[in-house]
Structures are given as structure tokens and as C-alpha cells.
Amino acid sequence: MTDLTLLAADGTTTAAALNETPGYAKPTGPLRSRVAYAAAHVVPKTAADNTPGQPAEVDWDATLDFRRSVYSWGLGVADAMDTAQRNMGLDAAATRELIARSAEVAREEGGSVVVGVNTDHVDAERIAVDQVIDAYKEQLHFTEEQGAGPVLMASRHLARAAASADDYRRVYREVLASATTPVVLHWLGTAFDPSLEGYFGSGDWREASAVLLEIIEENVDKIAGVKMSLLDAASEVSVRERLPEGVRMFTGDDFNYVGLIGGADVPDAAQPSRDPASPRQHSDALLGAFAAITPVASAAIQALDAGDPALYLEILGPTEELSRQVFAAPTFYYKTGVAFLSWLNGHQSAFQMVGGLHSARSLPHLSRIVELANASLALEQPGLAAERWHGMLRLNGVDA
Numbered sequence: 001m002t003d004l005t006l007l008a009a010d011g012t013t014t015a016a017a018l019n020e021t022p023g024y025a026k027p028t029g030p031l032r033s034r035v036a037y038a039a040a041h042v043v044p045k046t047a048a049d050n051t052p053g054q055p056a057e058v059d060w061d062a063t064l065d066f067r068r069s070v071y072s073w074g075l076g077v078a079d080a081m082d083t084a085q086r087n088m089g090l091d092a093a094a095t096r097e098l099i100a101r102s103a104e105v106a107r108e109e110g111g112s113v114v115v116g117v118n119t120d121h122v123d124a125e126r127i128a129v130d131q132v133i134d135a136y137k138e139q140l141h142f143t144e145e146q147g148a149g150p151v152l153m154a155s156r157h158l159a160r161a162a163a164s165a166d167d168y169r170r171v172y173r174e175v176l177a178s179a180t181t182p183v184v185l186h187w188l189g190t191a192f193d194p195s196l197e198g199y200f201g202s203g204d205w206r207e208a209s210a211v212l213l214e215i216i217e218e219n220v221d222k223i224a225g226v227k228m229s230l231l232d233a234a235s236e237v238s239v240r241e242r243l244p245e246g247v248r249m250f251t252g253d254d255f256n257y258v259g260l261i262g263g264a265d266v267p268d269a270a271q272p273s274r275d276p277a278s279p280r281q282h283s284d285a286l287l288g289a290f291a292a293i294t295p296v297a298s299a300a301i302q303a304l305d306a307g308d309p310a311l312y313l314e315i316l317g318p319t320e321e322l323s324r325q326v327f328a329a330p331t332f333y334y335k336t337g338v339a340f341l342s343w344l345n346g347h348q349s350a351f352q353m354v355g356g357l358h359s360a361r362s363l364p365h366l367s368r369i370v371e372l373a374n375a376s377l378a379l380e381q382p383g384l385a386a387e388r389w390h391g392m393l394r395l396n397g398v399d400a
Contacts, residue, residue: 089355165201
């Protein structure tokens, strides 16, 4: 059996036994017990100028094949969001092309796709509230024309322009009024984007969530769900239990997703207290982590479908430590870990990212990802992963 060479922060190396692939089976039909989206990344052309500040040159074949792989495991794709490096290397032109191409692949594969709607095509750093509304509408209508489900992402422009919670109420009211298909709202925490401090009018999640719920209740016929990415399970459960009927909670909590998705069906999972009288006893999923562990996530949800919560916990539970490493502070660099695992698992030929973001994590950090991916059976082709990782170590002067 092959050993994995692991690199510690002090430069020492250790060996760990390489686990065999678990051989998870793809589902024979749609997943039933949970709605789950993997927030997918983009693969750049290997020979492109993938350095900071350069326009994104996307390897469309590899990028779209990755989405086809996600669909084959029964998950949906959440595209053109922060995992795809929105605001961190993916420029406006590449974003529009990604949305159009991804929506086409979803139609071909019979998969479900939702995509990010933002205001980031506007070059000016600061714009007025009316301009924020217009910018949101422009991207919303483009997304609807492509046939993709819209995810109304948190806007840096709105965070800068809003003088009070009333500005958030106004912007969302006017944008949602123009929507022709149900929208998912997105609350992205400052761990992912520090410039979103005070979103929905307050830095206190309790006050901000009251505004969010007012927006949802006022526009309930236009809202399919809300994705919360605060990395705070208690805040998510608090909002989840107060959602109007028909509005889903999509967890974006890459630290605590096992208990949040399992909910009342998995009483042994670590999770915050729930109101047993609430009609909503679990969250659905819209996670960057699921792009890194798609076969494992699928197998776990299949276990729930089969009425086996213990197997769900056995399969998915070990991945949470891996996800916490991928999303470790500074959390906004988690995309590096997602792309790194994509490379290890054979979904792209090189460990490259648009904007040079492949350099955002250290070798010891990546080594810990390798260790935890191996332990949680998230390496899809263990032999290939070991070969690529050891080659990377040798390239950097480490014996492997």
C-alpha cells in the first residue's frame, strides 16, 4: 500500500497510509430527502497568464466537465458565486459567459443550476442606491434569459451605499418585484468578505436577521429560499425556524453542515438546539464544500433517502474537519483548497487558478487537506492524488 508523505509547519515529514477509494455508487434517480447544490469553481487555461489582476482565461472544457460530474452524482450546481472567484479573479465578461455556458450544460444534463446575481459588473467602487437597483436588475434579467435560477448575492456596492436598514428593504423590494422566477437570497458573512460588514443594516445578526425576514415575508411569492453563510449554526437555525412556508433554508455553513443538513433526522449529529414544534427541522445545502467532496455528499444524502441516519453520519461526519481546514481563516481563500482537491481528484490537469489564487495557501496547509481528505475518503482516485501531491512536494524541495 502506498504511503502519503505529509509536511508539517516546522518542515518535518511524516507518513500516513493511503486509503482505498470507498467506491460510492452514483444515484439511480433524483436525491429525495434534501435539495443540495455544490458551489462550483472555475478551471483556468494552464498556459494563461494566471497572475493577480489579469483577465480570467477559462478552460471551458474542464470547467463544464466538472459540472457534469456534479450532476452525475445527483447534486445541483450553484455557479458564478464566490466559489467561482466572483470578485477574486473572475471578471464580469467571464462571469456572463460562465452563466450562459453553465445553464446550457444544465439543460443538456437535466440538472438544476442556480447562479449568482450581483452588481459587480459596475466598475465604480461607490454608486448610489438607485444604481445598485439597476445593476442588480441587469444581472437578474440576464440570468433569467439564460434559464438559470437566480441567487441574489450580497452586494459590496449596497453595503457601501446603504445608510440604514430601510435602504436594504427598498433595494430588495424593487429588485424582487422585477423577478419573473423565484429567487434565492444570500447572506454572506464577513469571514468570506469583510467588506460586507453590517449587511442588512446591522453588525448584530439578530437585528440583521429581523430585516432579512421582513424582506422575505413581504416578497414571499418571489423567494424560493435563503442561503446563510455566517459560519454560525445557531443563527441559521434561528432564521430557519421563522421562515414562511415554502421558503427553504440552504445552509452555506461550511463548518457545521453535517448537523444542519441532518437536522432532526440525525439526532446524534452535533447541532444547536431546535424548536421541536418548528415545521423546519433541517437545512438543505448550497455549499462550496460540496464541490470538494461531491461523491461523499451524494452518498450521505442517499443514506438519508434510504432511512439510514447512522450511515449518513458515518459518511459525512468525517468531512467536516476537512471542510474546516479548507475554509480556515482567512476564509475567503478557501477557493484554493477547492481547486487543489479538484486537481488531486483528476478534474483538472494543473493546480492553477485565475488571479493567481493557487498561491494563497501554504504547503503545510495543503498537506493537512491531503491528510484529512484521505481520512474522510474524499480522494476519488487515491493513487493519482498521491502521485500529484508527492510531485508537488518534490518540486518544492521536499523528499517524497
